[in-house]
Amino acid sequence: MARRKLIAGNWKMNGLRAAVAELDDVLDDAAGAACDLMLCPPATLVPVFASRAAGSPLVIGGQDCHARATGAHTGDIAAEMLADAGAKAVIVGHSERRADHGENDALVREKAEAAWRARLTAVICVGETEAERDAGRALEVVARSLAGSTPDTATAETTVIAYEPVWAIGSGRTPTLDEIAEMHAHIRAALREHLGEIQGIGVRVLYGGSVKPDNAAEILAVRGVDGALVGGASLKARDFLAIAGAV
Numbered sequence: 001m002a003r004r005k006l007i008a009g010n011w012k013m014n015g016l017r018a019a020v021a022e023l024d025d026v027l028d029d030a031a032g033a034a035c036d037l038m039l040c041p042p043a044t045l046v047p048v049f050a051s052r053a054a055g056s057p058l059v060i061g062g063q064d065c066h067a068r069a070t071g072a073h074t075g076d077i078a079a080e081m082l083a084d085a086g087a088k089a090v091i092v093g094h095s096e097r098r099a100d101h102g103e104n105d106a107l108v109r110e111k112a113e114a115a116w117r118a119r120l121t122a123v124i125c126v127g128e129t130e131a132e133r134d135a136g137r138a139l140e141v142v143a144r145s146l147a148g149s150t151p152d153t154a155t156a157e158t159t160v161i162a163y164e165p166v167w168a169i170g171s172g173r174t175p176t177l178d179e180i181a182e183m184h185a186h187i188r189a190a191l192r193e194h195l196g197e198i199q200g201i202g203v204r205v206l207y208g209g210s211v212k213p214d215n216a217a218e219i220l221a222v223r224g225v226d227g228a229l230v231g232g233a234s235l236k237a238r239d240f241l242a243i244a245g246a247v
């Protein structure tokens with residue numbers, strides 16, 4: 001089955017209002033892209049990005065949401081608030097959230113359900129640490145995290161999976177192409193088992209971790225890779241568009 005590729009940018013805690021110039025450059029090229037495009041700026045920029053991107057195929061997303069819709073959760077943002085600000089998607093379970101905020105698979109699963117409740121696409125992140133890979137446990141660890149973080153009712157319309165080896169994020173290091181292919185095949189098999197054939201085949205699985213313009217083409221050509229979740233290289237429109245152009 002042909003799944004349309006998705007290139008998603010995660011700006012993390014970077015970007016002030018002046019960064020809208022980068023967004024405008026992405027918007028100039030978004031309509032001609034051969035893949036779907038998503039940008040996830042910090043929450044402060046979601047409203048301005050979403051209003052500028054209105055009518056374009058570029059999807060604006062958040063980087064995290066709370067599991068509840070309202071309540072006494074100082075500093076948190078509900079999925080409904082992101083949707084109200086114009087977001088159409090949200091990343092949940094990024095390894096930096098898991099490490100910095102102690103988020104576990106059960107909470108990530110609740111956040112994915114919160115995203116759907118607000119009609120946002122959930123981009124669910126999973127990945128192994130370097131110690132887990134060195135111990136030969138990468139496949140097992142990722143399969144367990146995927147099963148714990150992904151609600152059984154996930155569909156191709158509501159959900160994207162991002163495989164992001166923790167040790168590859170921001171490090172300039174990536175797994176070998178064979179290792180990426182092996183992990184994506186493993187994730188695909190798990191999705192088919194958990195979600196059934198139709199949704200299990202339809203859900204897109206992105207690779208994330210040090211994707212740059214100079215390695216994007218080879219990574220995106222790996223069997224089973226349906227796109228990329230890009231951190232640092234998504235901050236500059238030129239680099240983000242070069243990665244999208246490698247599809």
Ligand code: PEP
Pocket residue numbers: 010012164168169170171208209210211229230231232233
């Ligand atoms: C990320 O933060 O999701 C990511 C993949 O970062 P980078 O591309 O900078 O490694």
